[in-house]
Amino acid sequence: MPKLSSETVTLLDGDIRVFKRPRSRVWQATFKMDGTWVRVSTKCEQLSDAKEAARELYIEYKIRQKNELPVISKRFANVAAYCVADMQKQLNAGLGKKSYWDYIIVLNRYLIPYFGDKFVTSIDCELLQRFAKWRADKMGREPMASTLNTHNSALNRVFDEAVVRGYMNRSHVPVLINKGRDSTRRPDFSADEYRSLIRTLPSWIDKGREGKSRDMRHLLRDYVLILANTGIRHGTEADNLRWKHITLFEEKGDVFLEMSVRGKTGRRDIICRSGTVNYLKRIQGWCPDVADMSFEELVKAKIDLPVFRLPDGTASQNLRQTFKRLMIDTGLLTCPRTGQNRTLYSFRHTYATFALLNDGMDIHTLAIQMGTSIAMIEPHYSHLTPRPRKEVLTGRRYELSQDEFEGLTWN
Secondary structure: OOOOOOOOEEEOOOOEEEEEOOOOOOEEEEEEEOOEEEEEEOOOOOHHHHHHHHHHHHHHHHHHHHOOOOOOOOEHHHHHHHHHHHHHHHHHOOOOOOHHHHHHHHHHHHHHHHHOOOEHHHOOHHHHHHHHHHHHHHHOOOOEHHHHHHHHHHHHHHHHHHHHOOOOOHHHOOOOOOOOEOOOOOOOOOHHHHHHHHHHHHHHHHOOOOOHHHHHHHHHHHHHHHHHHHOOOOOHHHHOOEHHHEEEEEEOOEEEEEEEEEEOOEEEEEEOOOOHHHHHHHHHHOOOOOOOOOHHHHHHHOOOOEOOOOOOOOOOOOHHHHHHHHHHHHOOOEOOOOOOEOOOOHHHHHHHHHHHHOOOOOHHHHHHHHOOOHHHHHHHHOOOOOOOOOOHHHOOOOOOOHHHHHHOOOO
């Protein structure tokens, strides 16, 4: 029980106490709820006003208690700050999902500006509807369904945090509805565009300035080839790939290449297309600390070093810019089927397109391989018709024939 001072005033037979903190001009109120002393500011400097405010606060908290709402709540901005700090910490440690960047942007750009000063327990369906109109006005358009999924996920993280910390009850978390515009087809490469790109790579690399600029182009070549032949995500999954995560195993006389990657759905093991081993060997060959080993020795040694790095051992942070330069120089920046600019993620979409259209991989297998859900795949690839076949994960390579590949390999 808080100690009474000479300035403490009691109300309602002592249920409410009004007092001042040292060197403060504003009166505070304290009362007991669910066995816990609650202290709140009346925001009043005059005692008469403070008494009236204290009575209103007491009644408000009693109503919250009766309706099984948390007696102690927090404003949205305070809870969101916990979420942002946690996600940023995981990202800095290289463990966070790539989607955390999107959630942080959504929180700072939309959710905190609108909900920031509101208590998390006051966010209901009516307020969410007003937010939806405000957001559409701010964007200048109705958001797509995929955008709403990101917004809803970010908002649910705040609600989950509030529940864990006891600031709201699970039963009072509002249901979030996605009624956004249908997702559009994502930019990818056709088989002809893909082959053309690979045939252009040698001369494009040679045109780079000697030194780090050309090294970046060499690294980009194998980076995009591995993305296109595995379906792994650019960013978190590819950047965190280390030699210890790669395995060779034999089954029925065939040798398979397996990667263990960590993504949005946790760690998963994937089977790589047959040509992927060539690109890994090429990367190995220009890394002095592993070049003297055979590839088989390298993967057995489980060496804890990043796969994608420059000859000096440093990881590159500028592959996006190098890739954009490649797209501009080859005239492949804009996808003619979608009208959108291609990004490094286009190789993941290309993998999915080839798998469904040419390999006949069933959508369930593809979802497991890519670390996503069938519900996420269907809206983006519904224009394709899968034709199930056996041995789909090691389907034929689309880059070049073996003769062409060997003709373009250089040391």
